[in-house]
Amino acid sequence: MQKVMNMLHNKILSTALITLLAVGAFVSCSNTAEENTEDAMTIEDRLEQYTPFELNADMSQLSENQKEMISLLIDAAEAMEEVFWMQAYGDKDQLMNSLERDEERRFAEINYGPWDRLNGNEPFVEGVGEKPLGANFYPADMSKDEFEAWDSDSKDDLYTIVRRDDDGELLTIPYHEAYSVQHQYAADKLREAAELAEEPGLKNYLELRAEALLTDDYQESDMAWLDMKDNMIEVVIGPIETYEDRLYGYKAAHETFVLIKDMEWSERLSKYAALLPDLQRGLPVPDEYKTEEPGTDSDLNAYDAVYYAGDANAGSKTIAINLPNDEEVQLAKGTRRLQLKNSMQAKYDKILVEIADLLIVEDQRQHLTFDAFFSNTMFHEVAHGLGIKNTIDGNGTVRSALKEHASALEEGKADVLGLYMISELRNDGTVTEGQIEDNYTTFVASIFRSIRFGTSSAHGMANLIRFNYFIENGAILYDEDEQAYRVDFERIEDVTNQLSEQILTFQGDGDYEGVDAFVEQYGQVGEGLRNSLNRLSDAGIPTDITFEQGKDILGLD
DSSP states (O other): OHHHHHHHHHHHSOHHHHHHHHHTSOOOOOOTGGGOOTTSOOHHHHHTTEEEEEOOOOGGGSOHHHHHHHHHHHHHHHHHHHHHHHHHTSOHHHHHHHOOSHHHHHHHHHHTSSEEGGGTTEEOSTTOOOOOTTTTTSOTTOOHHHHHHOOOTTTTOTTEEEEEOTTSOEEEEEHHHHTHHHHHHHHHHHHHHHHHOSSHHHHHHHHHHHHHHHHSOOHHHHHHHHHOOSOSEEEEEEEOOOTTOTTTSOOOOEEEEEEEEEHHHHHHHTTSGGGHHHHHHTOSSOGGGSOSOOOSOOEEEEEEEEEEEEGGGSSSOOSEEEEOOOHHHHHHHOOEEEEEHHHHHHHIIIIIHHHHHHHBOGGGGGGOOHHHHHHHHHHHHHHTTSSOSBOTTSSSBHHHHHGGGHHHHHHHHHHHHHHHHHHHHHHTTSOOSSOHHHHHHHHHHHHHHHHTTOTTSHHHHHHHHHHHHHHHTTSEEEETTTTEEEEOTTTHHHHHHHHHHHHHHHHHHTOHHHHHHHHHHHSOOOHHHHHHHHHHHHTTOOSEEEEEOSHHHHTOO
């Protein structure tokens, strides 16, 4: 595909646009990496943070048309891969050609650039400075003061990049123009896949998503995506999450998931989304922070992932999805929650069990279960639909009010409200499998797993904040004799509800200054936690997984 893209690129993009795009590409700007101490991580150490996992699924259940669709969707995903490289770094080929060792090139591929995502975006290539907070969505030399003083209606649009014109003035370029070659290629592949679609809802979605890539208007395709119910083949594609923009959290990054629905597991999960309105009314927060009515058309399904690309594949890997992010669509139709069962099982088996054996006290390890891990993750995604999407004073969305902190706070909200949901549903008898102690213990073990994603990750920051808050308020205790952590089963529910109220209040008030101070207070790695995390590394426990994936793995070549 690269050769095709290069030919199209030369034909379509003007010299002026290439110049504008190049302004944002990263260059060597300091000697940060050269100042590493003797105990700095080697490239081999960094690679050992990951353990490989083969993304595969039972393809025998699919028709020939469905198999061909997956092949086309992977083609479209490769275009999103190219775009994300531009957004996260700049010129991939230039970086790869500058690296001498295969290990460095492999690690750059995992991280989509020369910064280690699991270690606070620390540079691992000599001569490369710190990663700009705005990645490559903005000019590297742009200050916040300059951006905020700039009079532009489109500067905070999800689907524009910011560049400088020939006079050095800031301007915006819509995604469908900046990445026109890749968007056109992906749109063509989606339309080819639509011709093969056997389910009308999927066909409609693919056609609308193709059009959205060419216009940057995604709302209609988001609505169509929510209307799909019976499709076995699933694709999430386009500019979606804003985690990569750590400057403001305004810009959506490109990604793709290609998935196959697990019909049996999905049937088991289908009952939970309908419970959202009642759960919303019972949230542990004053009434003014829960006046919004969650969409009742949400659904919840389990999938085997067969391909990740772009933002989805960068650093730590997503194991569940809650989309779309458009607040208007959420309030009108709800969301869809996608549990990626095979990826989840890989993280449980290869990482979480080993973490618990080292950092959870022996008499509580019996409560670590995959079912609890699955349900905690599932209810985390469902909980994204609870709470509030718009500030209570009518001054816009929570996302726009909290800027770069919005993603981490939203992930933290979903974690604690997920636990709240499990407790409520156990109390009324809706959930009967296992014990609440399973959920609590598995939840706490998972905090250590997610903290290791680093503070550059919204999920990593959310878990770090929660760990410190739980320690401070007695929900987690450190056992000096075992050098491990104990869950206080008597305290954790109250502390969880207390933290839930704090987060929901921050969101409803759109209190940027309050959240900023909260993150500063609780978003720090203390000595005790650092020692515990070092023990995990010393024991050789990987931090996350990488994928062996593609058409050859699936037998589609």
